[in-house]
Amino acid sequence: MDERLRRWRLVLGGGDADGTGFAPQGSDARMDEALGAVYDPRPERAGGLGASAPRVARWLGDIRSYFPSTVVQVMQQDAIERLDLTSLLLEPEMLEAVEPDVHLVGTLLALNNVMPDRARESARAVVRRVVSALEREMAQRLRSAVDGALNRAARTHRPRRAADIDWDRTIRVNLRHYLPDRRTVVPSRLVGYARRQRGVQREVVLCVDQSGSMASSVVHAGVFGAVLASMRSLKTSLVVFDTAVADLTEHLHDPMEVLFGTQLGGGTDINRAVAYAKGLITRPADSIFVLVSDLFEGGVRQEMLRRIAAMTRAGVQVIVLLALSDDGAPFYDHDNAAALAAMGVPAFACTPDAFPALMAAAIERRDLAGWAERDPP
Numbered sequence: 535m536d537e538r539l540r541r542w543r544l545v546l547g548g549g550d551a552d553g554t555g556f557a558p559q560g561s562d563a564r565m566d567e568a569l570g571a572v573y574d575p576r577p578e579r580a581g582g583l584g585a586s587a588p589r590v591a592r593w594l595g596d597i598r599s600y601f602p603s604t605v606v607q608v609m610q611q612d613a614i615e616r617l618d619l620t621s622l623l624l625e626p627e628m629l630e631a632v633e634p635d636v637h638l639v640g641t642l643l644a645l646n647n648v649m650p651d652r653a654r655e656s657a658r659a660v661v662r663r664v665v666s667a668l669e670r671e672m673a674q675r676l677r678s679a680v681d682g683a684l685n686r687a688a689r690t691h692r693p694r695r696a697a698d699i700d701w702d703r704t705i706r707v708n709l710r711h712y713l714p715d716r717r718t719v720v721p722s723r724l725v726g727y728a729r730r731q732r733g734v735q736r737e738v739v740l741c742v743d744q745s746g747s748m749a750s751s752v753v754h755a756g757v758f759g760a761v762l763a764s765m766r767s768l769k770t771s772l773v774v775f776d777t778a779v780a781d782l783t784e785h786l787h788d789p790m791e792v793l794f795g796t797q798l799g800g801g802t803d804i805n806r807a808v809a810y811a812k813g814l815i816t817r818p819a820d821s822i823f824v825l826v827s828d829l830f831e832g833g834v835r836q837e838m839l840r841r842i843a844a845m846t847r848a849g850v851q852v853i854v855l856l857a858l859s860d861d862g863a864p865f866y867d868h869d870n871a872a873a874l875a876a877m878g879v880p881a882f883a884c885t886p887d888a889f890p891a892l893m894a895a896a897i898e899r900r901d902l903a904g905w906a907e908r909d910p911p
Contacts, residue, residue: 620645626653642661665790744775748798778803818848828856863883882906
């Protein structure tokens with residue numbers, strides 16, 4: 535019973551209304567204080583973290599002692615948003631104490647232009663740790679998915695040489711022609727491999743909204759863009775935009791340079807970005823255009839829809855990702871999403887884990903709207 539009361543007391547936050555009558559002691563009291571600094575709504579009890587850097591540093595140390603890293607990341611983000619600790623992130627000491635995650639990287643990128651020189655190197659170290667972790671987690675999966683999809687797309691039913699025949703698949707598709715008396719299969723249909731192309735097989739253009747609400751998506755898109763750019767079978771371009779457009783393709787060899795080349799915040803002109811990205815596409819039938827945006831258009835809406843419709847008519851595989859993150863259901867412009875869906879362009883949120891499978895489906899030119907419904911990304 536005491537353990538249950540203890541847990542309820544920590545959940546409810548104390549005071550006369552909690553009804554537990556349990557008073558935290560020792561480490562429980564310190565844990566309760568760390569939680570109350572951010573989540574307690576009563577000003578007479580919760581002093582918050584104030585503007586004191588030493589106090590914030592102690593608080594960061596406390597929560598890392600009492601909670602797992604995933605919980606620490608959530609508490610840090612809540613503290614930044616609820617208590618307006620953004621300015622303290624410009625201090626090197628703070629950056630060295632925080633638990634790095636995608637949300638923190640987004641905040642640091644937004645502060646890039648106002649960050650003092652003495653904090654800049656610490657910020658880059660935080661971003662580098664997160665980017666390296668994302669690359670380790672996702673790079674091989676993305677490369678495998680794309681390579682597999684390109685190989686499947688290269689299959690042919692008219693192999694030129696016997697060495698090009700995929701005998702396993704050929705036997706499987708011809709089992710109904712098995713002759714029991716001869717104990718053999720008569721292959722009426724051959725399945726083989728087309729000559730593997732050495733050059734570029736697909737063009738991929740990532741067009742990413744860098745308004746403040748898209749911070750996590752910008753981070754993931756930058757990492758994925760760098761991985762795709764490392765594959766010789768793809769020609770990958772990366773464009774980021776707000777009311778202006780920045781082509782970061784030349785920086786794709788280094789995702790750190792990509793991320794620090796973004797300018798999070800500001801307005802949104804999707805139409806201008808789509809117009810620029812359209813000019814990068816040289817082989818429409820072999821191209822995949824991925825627009826990552828919440829679709830709140832500050833430019834010319836009808837012109838934006840017209841340009842995307844023209845892309846699809848030319849044969850470009852167009853995908854709209856309302857978010858590329860793990861942040862849950864995104865906030866987006868439903869009218870624009872519906873207009874795109876009406877012209878056959880799927881618009882949905884995608885988690886980073888699902889992005890490799892999405893790219894494989896796009897390369898194989900599968901029905902992506904159906905794919906999203908069957909395997910929610």
